[in-house]
Structures are given as structure tokens and as C-alpha cells.
Amino acid sequence: MAQILASPTSDPAAGPTVTTAPTGSPEAPALIRENGQREVFCGLTSIVWLHRRMPDAFFLVVGSRTCAHLVQSAAGVMIFAEPRFGTAILGERDLAGLADANAELDRLVGHLLERRPEIRTLFLVGSCPSEVIKLDLAKAAERLQAQLAGRVRVLSYSGSGIETTFTQGEDNALLALVPLLPAAPVARDAGSSAAPPDQLMIVGTLADGVEDRFRSLFTRLGIPRIDSLPPRRASELPPVGPGTRVLLAQPFLSATARALVSRGAQLIPAPYPLGVEGSRAWMAAAAAAFGVAPAHVQAVLAPLVERGQRALAPHKEVLAGKRLFLMPDSQLEIPLARFLARECGMELLEVGTPYLDRSLMAEELALLPAGVQLSEGQHVEHQLDRLRAARPDLVLCGLGLANPLEAEGIATKWSIELVFSPIHGIDQAGDLAELFARPLRRRALLSFG
Numbered sequence: 001m002a003q004i005l006a007s008p009t010s011d012p013a014a015g016p017t018v019t020t021a022p023t024g025s026p027e028a029p030a031l032i033r034e035n036g037q038r039e040v041f042c043g044l045t046s047i048v049w050l051h052r053r054m055p056d057a058f059f060l061v062v063g064s065r066t067c068a069h070l071v072q073s074a075a076g077v078m079i080f081a082e083p084r085f086g087t088a089i090l091g092e093r094d095l096a097g098l099a100d101a102n103a104e105l106d107r108l109v110g111h112l113l114e115r116r117p118e119i120r121t122l123f124l125v126g127s128c129p130s131e132v133i134k135l136d137l138a139k140a141a142e143r144l145q146a147q148l149a150g151r152v153r154v155l156s157y158s159g160s161g162i163e164t165t166f167t168q169g170e171d172n173a174l175l176a177l178v179p180l181l182p183a184a185p186v187a188r189d190a191g192s193s194a195a196p197p198d199q200l201m202i203v204g205t206l207a208d209g210v211e212d213r214f215r216s217l218f219t220r221l222g223i224p225r226i227d228s229l230p231p232r233r234a235s236e237l238p239p240v241g242p243g244t245r246v247l248l249a250q251p252f253l254s255a256t257a258r259a260l261v262s263r264g265a266q267l268i269p270a271p272y273p274l275g276v277e278g279s280r281a282w283m284a285a286a287a288a289a290f291g292v293a294p295a296h297v298q299a300v301l302a303p304l305v306e307r308g309q310r311a312l313a314p315h316k317e318v319l320a321g322k323r324l325f326l327m328p329d330s331q332l333e334i335p336l337a338r339f340l341a342r343e344c345g346m347e348l349l350e351v352g353t354p355y356l357d358r359s360l361m362a363e364e365l366a367l368l369p370a371g372v373q374l375s376e377g378q379h380v381e382h383q384l385d386r387l388r389a390a391r392p393d394l395v396l397c398g399l400g401l402a403n404p405l406e407a408e409g410i411a412t413k414w415s416i417e418l419v420f421s422p423i424h425g426i427d428q429a430g431d432l433a434e435l436f437a438r439p440l441r442r443r444a445l446l447s448f449g
Helices: 043-053 065-075 101-114 129-134 137-147 170-182 208-221 255-262 275-289 293-321 332-343 358-367 380-390 399-407 415-420 426-445
Strands: 004-006 017-020 030-035 037-039 058-062 083-089 121-128 155-159 201-202 225-231 244-248 321-327 347-353 374-378 395-399 410-412
Touching: 004 129, 004 380, 037 374, 043 058, 043 065, 043 170, 043 321, 058 065, 058 101, 058 129, 065 083, 083 101, 083 155, 083 208, 121 137, 137 155, 155 170, 170 347, 201 208, 201 255, 208 225, 208 275, 208 293, 225 410, 244 255, 244 275, 275 293, 275 332, 275 426, 293 426, 321 332, 321 380, 332 347, 332 358, 332 426, 347 380, 374 380, 395 399, 395 426, 399 410, 410 415, 410 426, 415 426
Parallel strands: 030 374, 058 083, 058 121, 121 155, 201 225, 201 244, 321 347, 321 395, 347 374, 395 410
Antiparallel strands: 004 037, 017 030
16 A cells, blocks of 8 residues: 655754643643654545545545555455546646646546536545646636536545645545535524524544434434534535534544634534543533533433443453554544553553644643653654664554564554544444454464463
């Protein structure tokens, strides 16, 4: 599977910068900020879960054959299976400026829509090659939107891996949708009894079964209206406005969250719904924003909490006391570290994340063990030096690092697997813990004394 190995953006020989994290706590951990050689998947990978989420949308990557192979391989879809994504291949003439790439793109889009008339939203997805030749997909989307008005909505976003990590592809895609969200109705005066009911918007792609479960629980808690972004159909966008309360299901949606707030929505501060503790706190934060009594929250969630803790127990026996090193890859690292330390008893050696948005991570950072080492950004060689010196029992990392580390005798867990798996919610806490216990159990079975 192809990966992006970016060129260093600073002197590769320079050491990491260590600064004190301004959390306001006397026990705030030291934060290592690094800038150098990275190894991450590119944002095109997010198409793999987004195209399943919105079956009336089509994702057209404007890129190279390498881009096509990456998405095809990551999706695991046979070439004749008519998936909801494709690649407009930039050839040598396009890259050399000898062909009119815009004219070719228009022709390909026309051919696509003739073959697939059911498409209602078309995303033009930028890649490293399209950005290198300065192909303006935003202008192309505007042009095609004018030509296809009333038939297909055309949007664009960047899935390039030059300066981003792979989960930011979803952030960019949702950001492209925010300006199109209809405005929620607003009462003519603040004291009017006709003010619209508050609306909860769950933001971030979840497995359908997990989202259905959350909707059922929020309804039982008494929240009147629940919407989601992305919606299950790209043509059915939820409204947004001052009455909208935004609850992030994923921690890598910084740009989308800020865009929703700029539309008048209010962001609910909460940990993320990973594990029993995080999921309960996430739902309780939403309930509090809607004025639901804590006693009612306790009555609804207590049976789930008990069941989730029972499901965790056998995996905690494997994980407790094991030493964990989290390499930066998906931006899920901090919530996962909180879950694995507090609920599974693991010892955190280092918690790396590609980007640290303190405004979205405040509740998670407050729950991390005192003195834990954080790192932001990536200089892969320096991080590997620290990892090898620490000799952890388990490493969370990208696919490109997993096999070399396994060959060195270090057990690994692929971070990308956690993005594809249904891991959110109390009911999924046992499954989430099992994903980390599995490589340790496998290594124990393969030990021959």
C-alpha cells in the first residue's frame, strides 16, 4: 500500500524542540514539537470511508496512477465493482503543460455523469500531482457547477499528503460541505415562544450501526432533534445556526468545527466517545447542553456502563502494566492513550500526535496521567530512536513502520485499522480494547521460550 514519505521541512539533523505545554496545570507535561521527515498516509485514504457513508456522492481524484492504486488498494474493491470513487489520471502531457487539463477534466466529468446518472454530489479531490501543477480544482468545481446546476452539486477539496495526515481528508471534505448547509430558522426576537428547538449535530463519520445506537440513546435522554455531518445522503444536508449544538465524534475535525461555529453553532466541550469513560462523558456533555437532569443520564447510561466494563475485563488482564508508545499518525492518539491508560491500565511511554489542537483536546488532556510525555509533529528518525531506547511492549503506528518494528521484536498495532473499525461508544469498548490485546496475545502464542 502506497504511503507518502514527505521531504523534511527543516534541517533533518536538528534535534526536536522541547517546550512546556501551557495547560495551566503545575503538572503540565513537556511537549516535544518536531518538524522533519514524516511517514503518513495521504488524505485520499479518507475516501474509503466517506464513499461508503454517502452513497449518492462520487469522489473523483485528480491525480496520478499512484493515487489510483492507493485508493483502490485501501478500499479493497475489485476494479469491476463500480465503486463510488475514481481517478482522473494526469498523464505526461498534463504534467508537462502540453494539454489543457481543465478541458480534459470537463470531458471526463461529462462521461462519468452519462454512465452514472444517480450521482447527486461530485467531489473533485486534489492530490499531490494536481497541486504541483497548480490545477485549480476550486475554479473547476465552480465552472462545472454552473454547467450542471440543478442536476449535480460539484465541490472540491484537497486530499494531498504533502502537508497533511490522512484523517484530514475527512476534515477537508466536511469543510467543503459547511457553506452549503441550510440556515436553521431563527426566531424574530430572542424572547419569542416560537424559537426553534435546539438541534444536536454529531460531526464525524461513524459506522451506521454505531450512529443508530447513539441516536437511540440521545432520544432516550430527551434530546429532540439529532442530525449528523456527514449525512447518510450528501444531498440531504442538515441545517445549522444559533440553535445548533455541535458534538464532535472524531478529534481530527478542527477546520470543520471552526466553520460550523462561524455559522452560529455552539461546540460542546467533551472527551471523545472511545471507551466506557469517554463515551459516557461525551453523551453526558451533550445531555447537559440540553438541560437533561444528571439523574436521568445516570438512569439511562448506568446499565450500558456496567456491560461495557464487563466486556473490558478480559482484555484488561492482557493490557494492564504493558508499556505503550503511540507514534503520530491519525490524530486519534490522545483519546486512545487516555482510554488505554485509565481503563486498561497501560503505561504510556510517549503519546505522539501529528497536530495538537488544544481547544478540541482540552478535556482529553485533562484526563491523561500526570507527567505523560507528549509529542507533536513528526521527525520519524528521532521518534524511532526514542522508541528503540524505551523498548515498549506495544507500538501504535502506521503501516509503513509496523513490519520493520515487528522484525525488531516489537509488537505493533496499525493506527489506520482504528479508523476503519467501529470503535466508538460504550458498547464497542470491549472491541476497542481487544484490538490492542490481540497483537500481545499473538506474540505470546508465537513465543517458544
